[in-house]
Amino acid sequence: AQTVTQSQPEMSVQEAETVTLSCTYDTSESDYYLFWYKQPPSRQMILVIRQEAYKQQNATENRFSVNFQKAAKSFSLKISDSQLGDAAMYFCAYRTVTGTASKLTFGTGTRLQVTL
Amino acid sequence: EAGVAQSPRYKIIEKRQSVAFWCNPISGHATLYWYQQILGQGPKLLIQFQNNGVVDDSQLPKDRFSAERLKGVDSTLKIQPAKLEDSAVYLCASSLVKATRTEAFFGQGTRLTVV
Numbered sequence: 001a002q003t004v005t006q007s008q009p010e011m012s013v014q015e016a017e018t019v020t021l022s023c024t025y026d027t028s029e030s031d032y033y034l035f036w037y038k039q040p041p042s043r044q045m046i047l048v049i050r051q052e053a054y055k056q057q058n059a060t061e062n063r064f065s066v067n068f069q070k071a072a073k074s075f076s077l078k079i080s081d082s083q084l085g086d087a088a089m090y091f092c093a094y095r096t097v098t099g100t101a102s103k104l105t106f107g108t109g110t111r112l113q114v115t116l
Numbered sequence: 117e118a119g120v121a122q123s124p125r126y127k128i129i130e131k132r133q134s135v136a137f138w139c140n141p142i143s144g145h146a147t148l149y150w151y152q153q154i155l156g157q158g159p160k161l162l163i164q165f166q167n168n169g170v171v172d173d174s175q176l177p178k179d180r181f182s183a184e185r186l187k188g189v190d191s192t193l194k195i196q197p198a199k200l201e202d203s204a205v206y207l208c209a210s211s212l213v214k215a216t217r218t219e220a221f222f223g224q225g226t227r228l229t230v231v
Contacts, residue, residue: 004158010170012225024135035219042224043205043206043207043224043225043227044222044223044224044225045159045209045220045222046222047221050219090160091159103149103161103164103172103184104149104161105161105208106158106160107158108157108158109154109157109158109204
């Protein structure tokens with residue numbers, strides 16, 4: 001079974017600084033998708049960034065980028081120029097591409113605080 | 117484009133009572149998911165529908181939980197009877213037919229408190 005591990009329950013960053021959130025996963029699949037979701041107090045999960053395992057290039061979305069190390073099964077999220085609105089829970093998620101019953105498996109989350 | 121709609125936003129019930137949650141996915145999304153998120157944990161998949169058929173309900177406590185998706189659109193999740201440990205946020209999500217190639221879009225969830 002696939003598992004997703006986020007070893008940092010909480011992280012803190014000063015406004016305008018850079019922070020990296022860690023995620024590792026365990027799978028025997030060769031093709032899969034990885035996601036970072038943000039969950040603010042409103043509870044709605046918002047997609048931050050997506051990485052296809054077959055792509056070697058790391059995904060980037062504005063201030064958000066990932067460091068995808070397939071051999072190490074590591075998928076970290078870097079937030080540059082942190083803003084107060086970035087404060088939220090961040091979840092790493094994994095999805096296999098085999099079959100129709102491919103479910104999205106989440107990690108336990110990292111709470112990010114952004115300070116002035 | 118309208119997002120995933122869920123109701124109610126909050127619900128408080130006593131243990132052993134029943135409760136139902138409703139979800140309306142994004143138009144055209146064939147895949148619908150129900151997740152349970154206990155405080156301090158990541159979401160856990162309860163059931164996944166493809167149109168109106170169930171493709172994964174391996175983690176659904178079938179003795180008390182049930183879900184249906186009539187006509188492949190709206191879905192309801194029911195708990196009967198509720199237990200204290202069912203207190204959680206219940207998230208509904210949907211995605212396109214080729215579910216593996218796209219992300220899931222989530223609703224705002226229903227916070228259930230069982231007292």
